[in-house]
Amino acid sequence: MLKPEVLAQYIAAGVKCDVLEVSGDGHHFEATIVSVEFSGKSRIQQHQIVYRALGDRMREEVHALSMKTFSPEEWASKNG
DSSP: OHHHHHHHHHOOOHOOOEEEEEESSEEEEEEEEGGGGTOOOOHHHHHHHHHHTTTTTTHHTTTTEEEEEEEEHHHHHHHH
């Protein structure tokens, strides 16, 4: 069973994250990700960046991933 900490490592290995929080039960996960790589990208493009970082793991190890993705600017305005 995949642990949230391991999924976070997978994401961090492929996406430069300013904030990365992952929780879940081993099959279903929720992630909050803030990355400069998301700047100027649509929400769909941001999610595609994460999916690319996870690659085949999305089919093999991760059954469901709910993401909240933000550029640093979006994150600052949300939390400012």
